[in-house]
Amino acid sequence: MELKVLGIQLIGIAISLLMVFETRVLYKRGHFKRKDLLIWSSVSLGIFIVALFPIAFANFLNIFTNISRGIDALVVLGLLGAYAMVFHVYIRNQESQRQITDLVRKVALKFEETEKKKKKSKK
Amino acid sequence: MKEKLAFVIPAYNEEETIVATLKDVRRQFPGRDVFVVNDGSVDKTRELAIANGGNVLSHIINRGLGAALSTGIQAAVQSGADIIITFDADLQHLGKDVYRLIKPIQDGKADATIGSRFLSKHDKELMPSIKRIGNTMLTGVTNLLADTTITDSQSGLRAFNKEAAQKLMILCDKYEVSSEIIHQLGHHNMRIIEIPIKAIYDDRSVKRGTGQMPWKNGLHIVWSMILRTLGIKK
Numbered sequence: 001m002e003l004k005v006l007g008i009q010l011i012g013i014a015i016s017l018l019m020v021f022e023t024r025v026l027y028k029r030g031h032f033k034r035k036d037l038l039i040w041s042s043v044s045l046g047i048f049i050v051a052l053f054p055i056a057f058a059n060f061l062n063i064f065t066n067i068s069r070g071i072d073a074l075v076v077l078g079l080l081g082a083y084a085m086v087f088h089v090y091i092r093n094q095e096s097q098r099q100i101t102d103l104v105r106k107v108a109l110k111f112e113e114t115e116k117k118k119k120k121s122k123k
Numbered sequence: 124m125k126e127k128l129a130f131v132i133p134a135y136n137e138e139e140t141i142v143a144t145l146k147d148v149r150r151q152f153p154g155r156d157v158f159v160v161n162d163g164s165v166d167k168t169r170e171l172a173i174a175n176g177g178n179v180l181s182h183i184i185n186r187g188l189g190a191a192l193s194t195g196i197q198a199a200v201q202s203g204a205d206i207i208i209t210f211d212a213d214l215q216h217l218g219k220d221v222y223r224l225i226k227p228i229q230d231g232k233a234d235a236t237i238g239s240r241f242l243s244k245h246d247k248e249l250m251p252s253i254k255r256i257g258n259t260m261l262t263g264v265t266n267l268l269a270d271t272t273i274t275d276s277q278s279g280l281r282a283f284n285k286e287a288a289q290k291l292m293i294l295c296d297k298y299e300v301s302s303e304i305i306h307q308l309g310h311h312n313m314r315i316i317e318i319p320i321k322a323i324y325d326d327r328s329v330k331r332g333t334g335q336m337p338w339k340n341g342l343h344i345v346w347s348m349i350l351r352t353l354g355i356k357k
Contacts, residue, residue, distance in 0.1 A: 101186050101296055105194045108160070108180040112198065116178075 012051025019044040050074070124227060129148055129156040129204035131195030132177070133188055134212035138166040145175040151218035158192040158198045159212070167210075180235050189300030193293035200288050207288045211279040220320040224282045234287040234313040237273060237305075238280030238320035246321055252268045257341045264345050265302045268352045269309035276303045280320055287313050299344040306348065 024042040026032040032040070050057050054071070061073040130148055134141055141159070148157055157194035159177035161169040163185030172179045180194055192209060199207045206225050210216055220238060241247050241262075247255070258277050265276040281304065283291070290311050295303045308315055 097295070097296065100184075101190045101193075104182045104184060104186050105190065105197070108182050108194055109198060109201075112178060112180045 009051050009054065012047055016044045016048035016051060019047070126205040126211060126225075127156075127203060128152060128206050128208065128225070129199035129202055130249075131157060131158050131160065131192060131199055131207060131209045132212045133160045133162060133191035133195060133209075134164065134168050134172065135162040135185060135188075135191070136164045136166045136211040137168050138164070140214045141168050141171050141212050143214055144157050144210070145177055146222075147170065147214075147218040148210065149176065153349075156199065156202055156204060158195045158202075160188060160195040160198075162188075162191040180316060187300075188297040188298055189293055189295040189303065192300055193291075196283075196291060196293070200285065204288075205227070205285050206282055207285075208282045209279060210357045215322050215324070216280045217321055217323070220280065220318075221282070224280065224318050227268065227318070228282055228284050232314070233316040234284050235308050235315050236282045237275060237315060238278050239273070239275040239317040240278060240320060240322045241274040242319035243321075245286055246319065247351050249324060250357070251324060261341055261344055264348060268308040268348050269302075271305055271309040271315065272307060273315060275317065276305050278320070284325055295347060297343065299347040300342050302348050 012111045020041060023032065023044065027034075027037040054074070058069070058074050061077070062069075065073040080093055130152070132144060132148075137144075144158070145157065152272055157177045159172040159179045161172060161179055161181045165181045169179055169181055178198070180198055182194065195209070196207055206228055208221055208225065210221070216238070224236050224238055226305065233297065240250055250258070258275065262274060262276040266272060278301070290313070291304065291307055293300055293303060305315075
């Protein structure tokens with residue numbers, strides 16, 4: 001049982017370190033703003049702390065929730081957090097898709113207008 | 124015919140059929156505006172459409188049927204068209220059917236007309252069974268959510284008067300646009316009339332469009348309609 005917990009802890013630590021590394025790389029390349037660096041570094045740090053001290057964090061959560069076991073509260077909060085993130089990404093993706101389509105449409109309409117003017121001036 | 128007609132033909136990699144489609148439309152309706160929306164094709168669709176007299180609007184990348192229709196309808200409205208006809212580029216439709224399609228609009232009896240492949244029993248049976256089943260299910264859901272009573276929600280042959288075209292705010296980029304159009308027409312209380320049309324199916328047209336992945340596309344259409352009805356998706 002303890003080994004399993006340790007395994008999950010190691011996975012959590014590895015994920016958080018990978019996230020920190022990736023965040024830094026993206027920031028250096030200019031793909032991330034300072035705000036993104038701060039947000040994702042904080043999320044990574046949070047995962048790192050929870051992975052390192054799961055029992056202490058579960059006991060801490062137990063003070064604020066009615067869920068009988070702190071570890072269950074951790075799982076529930078983790079799922080809710082993941083759901084909120086997926087929803088946020090979905091909304092942002094929809095918005096980006098719409099903006100791309102609008103841009104592609106504007107270019108098409110503008111280009112056709114220019115072509116028409118060219119044809120008229122040739123005549 | 125005193126009204127100004129404009130055809131909107133969305134086309135994605137249709138080099139095999141675009142020339143014949145344009146010739147058919149030009150033969151039936153010479154001198155009318157034809158807007159071909161080349162939706163990021165990687166073949167010679169654009170060049171062939173230009174060479175055959177179409178006003179070509181080119182999407183620099185592929186955005187889907189809905190996006191292409193929206194671009195074409197916008198261009199047609201801007202050109203001052205009184206009646207706008209959407210027409211598939213895969214030779215599934217016949218130019219001569221358009222006369223009957225636009226008649227109710229010319230007579231002031233309808234704001235929009237849909238070419239239905241289900242009104243004639245004989246033509247209905249010509250439709251491949253997978254398409255027929257999928258179409259019937261999608262039309263049922265569309266009617267339920269849009270409060271309409273049409274028989275062919277997925278038909279690509281449609282006509283709109285200027286007012287209906289201006290009110291259409293197409294937001295779906297992909298195949299769900301057909302249901303979205305019906306949904307919006309129903310929402311704006313537009314008068315819709317269906318006209319029986321003949322559709323021609325060959326191996327190519329069956330495999331393309333929603334036929335590429337019928338169940339996936341069908342579920343996507345239903346999901347989009349539900350989200351829109353619930354106000355989650357615009």
